[in-house]
Amino acid sequence: MPFAPADTSARSSRVSVLVCEHSQVQLRILSEAVRAAGYEVHTANTADDALGLLRLMPIDIFLTGIEVGETSGLEACWQLKSNPETETVYTIVVTASGQEKRLEESLDAGADDFIRKPVNMTELRARLRAATRLVRMQRQFRRMAETDALTGAANRRAFMQYLESQADLARRGGNPLSVIMVDLDHFKRINDTYGHACGDRVLTGTVKAVQACLRERDMLGRLGGEEFAVVLPGAQGEAAIRAAERIRTAVSGQVFTDDKGEPIPVTASLGLALTGHDDVMETAESLLHMADEALYEAKGAGRNRVMIAPPRSETPRIAAVG
Incomplete structure (x- = not known):
């Protein structure tokens, strides 16, 4: 897992x-x-x-x-x-x-x-x-x-410790490192419409779907509510983009139904931050901040998509749209 x-x-x-x-x-x-x-x-x-x-x-x-x-x-x-x-x-x-x-x-x-x-x-x-x-x-x-009691993902403390250790290794060894922020779209609407028990099923199912996309050394953490993050040691460029797109597709491919058997659509917006796009090796906090800003852009651009954090002052770009 x-x-x-x-x-x-x-x-x-x-x-x-x-x-x-x-x-x-x-x-x-x-x-x-x-x-x-x-x-x-x-x-x-x-x-x-x-x-x-x-x-x-x-x-x-x-x-x-x-x-x-x-x-x-x-x-x-x-x-x-x-x-x-x-x-x-x-x-x-x-x-x-x-x-x-x-x-x-x-x-x-x-x-x-x-x-x-x-x-x-x-x-x-x-x-x-x-x-x-x-x-x-x-x-x-x-x-x-170290584990979030509901979903089985790493809790925030454990995730940040791992991200900090990987960012330190990346800075010292010049190794690539990528971070993905994952936020479920319109999750409050799911809770309000179908109840919190259904919302919990969506959260736990989403974690299982994301975990199935990851390698052994990757980590998925729940940062709070419906917001998750993934750290991808050694992943850069197209490999990281493909990983983010796999996660987006896995989330939207889940099948949830309400009490009447009607489908409940679930999608996620993702922000991807990469190291190695310039000469500056990012800290754990800066990588998370970059991924969060790209996530915000993904939400504003229509949701259910992957947005890549830019090198410094450039505009975020879309990597994939559902």
């Missing part, structure tokens, strides 16, 4: 484990055991490499030795737990037998669990299963906190 990067968070149901060990032999043994237990496995030889991976990809469980380069595994645990973006990563420290002092240091550094060398694989699997239960519970809580 393309909410976030298309799951409310857009992640697979598999739990990912990052194994960090300085010894190639230990790294191979541990990673093969974790993979055989059914986990998605990533590896690193040093804590610094591991921290770099954790900044680039979602990791659920961090399994690390203590002596893993200039930065110790304990320091890596402390850094993870002190960062709001990674504090939920479940950390397991591998300690040498008899190192009771290091065990105490591990727990003080924020480790959630520990396992002693030589690692008993049955015990390792059991500890991973216990960690997995907590990881999945945290995912559920996070999904509830």
Whole structure:
């Protein structure tokens, strides 16, 4: 379900484990055991490499030795737990037998669990299963906190966080990024004529229709009422325009009926903002503002159409009309 990067968070149901060990032999043994237990496995030889991976990809469980380069595994645990973006990563420290002092240091550094060398694989699997239960519970809580209760789209807070992170990546890497504002046409009339229960059906159906048009890394958010927004990382030019037109067509192609079986027409107006049309890399707020202005133009031009935000002071142009 393309909410976030298309799951409310857009992640697979598999739990990912990052194994960090300085010894190639230990790294191979541990990673093969974790993979055989059914986990998605990533590896690193040093804590610094591991921290770099954790900044680039979602990791659920961090399994690390203590002596893993200039930065110790304990320091890596402390850094993870002190960062709001990674504090939920479940950390397991591998300690040498008899190192009771290091065990105490591990727990003080924020480790959630520990396992002693030589690692008993049955015990390792059991500890991973216990960690997995907590990881999945945290995912559920996070999904509830980030999701609009009625429609299942991302709520405004979650959407803005994702848009800001993607805009930052676009500015630093020069990657394209597009934002679409989507507003249902004459929605108040639907509520007033057919009732709010019908309006809710239109909203939830529209979200499903839009989600079906999105890629895994796209995100659909409900900003309020009948107003939605979509962020399209990596999309530019004609690809973004086609995506917007798919959404417009999907919304207008829905079939809703009233209590008498009469059809209820539903359409949407869309405003599209693109990066890469000039030398200025936009912020999240400016992209959203540009898309909102293009949406306003789409409403004024007759609704049920896609309008593209112009490069700076030019006039918005129509991309598609229903």
